[in-house]
Amino acid sequence: MMTDQNLKQAFLNSAYKVMQIEHETIAQLMASLDANFADVCTALLNCKGKVVVMGIGKSGHIGRKIAATLASTGSPAFFVHPAEASHGDLGMIGKQDVVLALSNSGESAEITTILPVIKRIGAKLISLTANPQSSLAGLSDIHLLVKSTQEACPLGLAPTASTTAALVMGDAIAIALLEARQFSAEDFAFSHPMGSLGRKLLLRVKDLMHQGDQLPLVKDNVTIADALLVVSQKSMGFVAIVDTDGKLCGIFTDGDLRRTLDKRIDIHQTLIADVMTKHSVTIAPDMLAAEALKWMEEKKINGFVVVDNSNRPIGAINLHDLLQAKVL
The missing domain is CATH 3.40.50.10490 (Glucose-6-phosphate isomerase like protein; domain 1)
Structure with missing residues (x-):
């Protein structure tokens, strides 16, 4: 044996x-x-x-x-x-x-x-x-x-x-x-929409972004406290700020909040426009979700405001949305 x-x-x-x-x-x-x-x-x-x-x-x-x-x-x-x-x-x-x-x-x-x-x-x-x-x-x-x-x-x-x-x-x-x-790889993805390649090559930001009532959005004349309520309600980790024409003029994130509190600013009196981050990075709705994820990794940020051709916010997307969709 x-x-x-x-x-x-x-x-x-x-x-x-x-x-x-x-x-x-x-x-x-x-x-x-x-x-x-x-x-x-x-x-x-x-x-x-x-x-x-x-x-x-x-x-x-x-x-x-x-x-x-x-x-x-x-x-x-x-x-x-x-x-x-x-x-x-x-x-x-x-x-x-x-x-x-x-x-x-x-x-x-x-x-x-x-x-x-x-x-x-x-x-x-x-x-x-x-x-x-x-x-x-x-x-x-x-x-x-x-x-x-x-x-x-x-x-x-x-x-x-x-x-x-x-x-x-x-x-x-x-x-x-x-x-x-x-x-092409994109042709292959159409035959495999549920596979990882399909998700990478077919899913676009507009397919995953939060929009309408889910969009974290405030005007530039509200206070920090009012903006924080929207951040909390929408659970995106940031809020987009628009001017009187409805165009994006800045963004306020959890990181901005920490820096604001360090300066002992009165959040009930100070306008969000005074502390927001101007010229924030935005993305277009037709961008591939996989590319948006790459941008997040490169720029070390957790979310984007999605804008149209007139720089008006139409959506928002964060890292959690992309990971949940298995865009890896």
């Missing part, structure tokens, strides 16, 4: 062998790339419909991932289970679509059964198999050889290196198309 130490080493040795086999598989895949890859990318780039990905078993799991990657990087795609396709889901495929079929053997019955219908529909057929002489490869408009010389499984049974090869090829196709489409 193995000792704990020997068992740990056996685990590490096994992991190394698997990774080495799959590493060699990817190297072989790179060496086998040919003009067919470019043809596949061209066909998908020119597709007027959708990319329909198919696969059964482990190839199906890889196919789902490839479809998701294509869809999120600018190539509209979805996965259709080939068994369900023969029971009505073939109606999801149109003549302007491109079918991307995955099968290591190229002889998966669930796929080969529906090939005549796909051909009759008129959709272009692209296949990824390890056997260029297979039924699937022979009926395809374009065939990509995706082959591994051995599986990482010591029994040679569990799809491991072969699925890795298919996954890598799918990623290579998706990224080649992304680059050809000049797909």
